Amino acid sequence: MRGGSPSTEDFGQRLRLLRARAGLSQEALSHAAGVSVRALADMERGRTRGPQRRTVQALAEALGLDADDAAGLEESAALGRPRPRTTDGPAAPAALPLPRDIQDFTARDAALARLLDLARDAGPDRPVVTVVAGQPGLGKTAFAVHAAHRLAPHFPDGRFALDLQGMDAEPATPRDALARLLGAMGVADAAIPAGTDDRAGLWRSLTGGRRLLLVLDNAADESQVGPLLPGTGPSLTIVTSRQALAGLTSVHRCDLALLRREEAVELLTRIVGPERVRAEAQAARDLADLCGHLPLAVRIAGQRLLSRPHERLGKLAARLAAEGRRLDGLQAGNLRVRAAFALSYRQLPADSRAFLRRASLAAGADFSPETGALLAGLPHDEAVARAEELTDAGLLQSDPAAERYRFHDLLRLYAAEQVAAEDGPAVRDAALDRTARWMLRRATAAALHFDVDHDRAAPSGDPDPDGAPAGREEARAWLEAERAQWLAALRRAHDSGRHREVLDAAEAMHWFSDLNKHWEQWVEVFRRSSGSARALGGRREEAVHLNYLAWAHNSCAHDPRAALASADAALVAARDSGDGLQQGWALGYGAQALDRLGRMEEAHTRLREAVRRLASQTSPQARLAELTTLNTLGTLLRRMGRAAEALDIHRRSERICRAGVPGQADELIAMYHAVARQHIGNDLAALERWHEAEPSLRHAVAFFEASQMPAWAEPARLDLGRVLAALGHPEARETLRAARDALAALRSPRQAEAATALAALGRAATGT
Structure with a gap:
């Protein structure tokens, strides 16, 4: 050999000497040739004695070899490659090498560790198969290749990788794939059986006693993969697919998640x-x-x-x-x-493509089959089938507990592009209108379960009475789960000029909203409903919904300036329509806003006027408004340092509750009574009559908890915790801690009060 080149026929030694002569490290040669450092190390140590011709050519170019040295390197590699079978025994494995590893591979440590455990667990009777499935773009192939390179030392009898072309128009057949695998095991073309079953049998017999690592990338379905899996022996097979391959039995699963x-x-x-x-x-x-x-x-x-x-x-x-x-x-x-998304999309049947497109129009982070059915114009059961098919295809993710589905954000954008390209604006608008009308009718009917004035015997107006929520708990669950959908429906109805539908929905929501004060969306709901009332020209309805809006600004968004503006507008509309009840509400909501703005004397004046107006009204609704206003007035007096007067006001509220309000349900009056008891407890606490305060506050907390009203129960729990702390009661710390955590979850501004009270209790306990 010229230039002092090695004369040995051993490929690994020849490669190592040539690299040293070129003055290159393994890392430098790896980078120049596009071969992983691990693969290069395996060659030099003799673990890989006959690399493919294209790999040898890449190494020769990176080393700058002349023609003679390059030919010598190829000759030594050829000597290490397996010969065609000439006996009944299997030849040494060759070909189908692992693809190049990605040097900047990131994360997936837990999944890699799991695969390493599986590799160690492989035994003569336990060939291990793991399926790596998931949506497009998760890096399934990169993970499988990286894992295979990491695991290579555990499988000295061969490491093969085969692309099954599952996303192509014509994926590889099991018969053709088996031919390539058998060829890689050294079986001559003439010795490969003709039939798929015979090829699978020969493949299993050749792999039975070997520690092989097999990567089957981009699988189309179970029928393609099944014949390729070793039957016995200490092998590990990694299958990647965008499909779930749920029909493969006795396999481990590695569902890759999004990166953190x-x-x-x-x-x-x-x-x-x-x-x-x-x-x-x-x-x-x-x-x-x-x-x-x-x-x-x-x-x-x-x-x-x-x-x-x-x-x-x-x-x-x-x-x-x-x-x-x-x-x-x-x-x-x-x-x-x-x-990447288009490959999967084109594989779908036409009806599944349509479902995927239309589902991207759903509002919110996820959607139910109900929503998908409406948008796609399909029966419910068919929509479920389509959603499950898309989940198995990796194009949707299913909720772990509920029957709901979600898109990845980028896949939703892609699906929305297909709506524009394949459906057009007319089809899109028809789907959105159909869904919005149905959703708004269902939301209105569901909310009426909480309306104390609603006649339970009257038709609900639900678009599907047989599938409608039955009772408050089911109605609450539906309204919470579909909040984004019915709110989008309300917007669409308002923007389309369907103002009566908006008003009916918002009116039905009135009582339900009181149970969910932590929803800031109520501001939008009642802003739109008051706008719809104005568009219809009804001044009394406008006053009603402006009052609802003032409540939302006060209690949900904690924006007293906006609340005062809405209350003042409601007062004008109520006066124009001559409605004393709405005047009383407007004065009360305006007073609450003034109080929050620090204008306590003005708030006190308005509340006194509100009580006077409401007391002169005779309707049951006026009594409820009077109860609310009395409670607000008493709270203001207590905060002004007039706790004894506050106690008198709240006792008056309690007397009205005990007397009952004709035409109102007992459970509703019981709720008002619980509110009065909470205020009485706070009044007594302000007067340092701690032992008298405790039972009133316990009553309030118990009632609100039993009624599943967390936005009411947790402030009452905070009040109780303060009283227990003053009494030195052993429950004080846990009560305050529970209130603090729950108020934080509700995004209540009172969470700071709870944290302060808990800290003060801690300081008192340590004497600091």
Whole structure:
């Protein structure tokens, strides 16, 4: 050999000497040749004695070999490759090598550890199969290849990778795939049986005693994969597929999740370098979020930035922030998020494609089959079947507990693009109108379960009475689960001029809203309903809904200035219509806003006027309004340092409750009584009559809990906790802690009071 080249026929030794002569480290040669460091190390140590010709050519080019040295390297590699079978025994494995590993592979540590445990568990009677499934872009192939490289030392008898082309128009047949696998095991073409079953039998016999690692990438379905799985022996097979392959038995499953935010940022860092990410840390986090933490999207963003070293991360983040341009921005060379989604979309039957498109029109983070059926114009059971099919295809994710489904954010954008391209605006608007009308009717009927004035014998107006929620608990569950849908329906009805539907829905929601004060959406609901009342020209209805809006600003959004403006507008409308009841409500809501603004004397004056007006009214509704206003007035007096007067006012409220209100349900008056008891307890506490305060507050908490009214129960629990703390009661700490945590979950501003009371209790206990 010329130039002092090695004369040995051993490929590994020859490669090692040539690399040393070139002055290259394994890492440098790996990078130049596009071969992983692990694969290069296996070659030099003799673990891989006959690499493929294209691998040898890449190494020769990276080493800068002349023609003679390159030919010598190829000759030594050829000697290590298996010969065609000439005997009945199997030959050494060759061909179908693992693809190149990704050097910047990130995260998935738990899944890799699980695979390592499985590899160790493989035994003569336990060939291990694991299925890596999930939506497009999760990095299933990258994970399988990386895992295979990590696990390679455990499988000295061969490591094969085969692309089953599951996303192609014509995926590989099991017969053809078996031919390639048998060829890789050294079976001559002439010796490969003709039939699929015979090929599968020969494959199982050859693999039975070997420690083989097999990667079956991009599987189409179970029937394609089944014949390729070893029957016995200590092998490990990793199958990747966008389909769930739920029909494969005796397999382990590895359903890859989205990256966590910090993992997505770490992947971006490994691609573009830590300096750029440190310089724009927030932009890097924004990019991770805009990519939906989808590995493919993050990689594309990183590769795009890597190819533009002077472009700022913030520039790409600003581009991706526009939803209409996001998928356009997520492409780098031949890597495209849209293309990954399109592969799966084109595989679907026409009705499933239509369901996927229309489901993207659903409001909120997830949707029910009910919503999907309405949008797609399908019967409910068929919609369930389509949703389950799309879940198995990795295009939807199912809720772990409820029958609900969600899109990945980027896949929703893709599906919405297909609505525009394949359905057009007329079909889109018809689907949205059909869904909105149905949802608003169902929401109205469900909310009426909570309306104390509603005649239970009257028709509910539900669009599907047989499937309607039965009773309050089912109605509550439906209204909470479908909140985004019926709110979108209300918006669409308002914007379409269907004002009577808006008013009917908002009126039905009135009592239900009182049980869910932590929903800030009530501001929008009653803003739209008051606008609809104004559009219809009914001043009394406008006053009613402006009062609801004032309540929402006060109690839900905690915006007293907006509440005062709404209450003042309601007072004008009520005076115009001559409605004394609504005048009383408007004065009361305005007083609450003034109190929150620190204008206590003005609030006191308005409340006295409200009580006077309401006391002169004779309707049952006026009595309820009077109870509310008395309670508010008493609370204000207590806060003004006039607790004895407050106690008298709240005792007056309690007397009305005990006397009853004709025409009103006992359970409703019991609720007002519980409110009065809570206020009485607080009055007594202000007077330091702690032992008298405790039973009143316990009564209030118990009632609100039994009625499942957390927005009422938790403030009462805080009040009770303060009294228990003053008494030195052993339940004080736990009561305050529970109130603090629950008020935080409700986003109540009183959570700060609970935290302060709990801290004060801790200081008292330590004497600090």
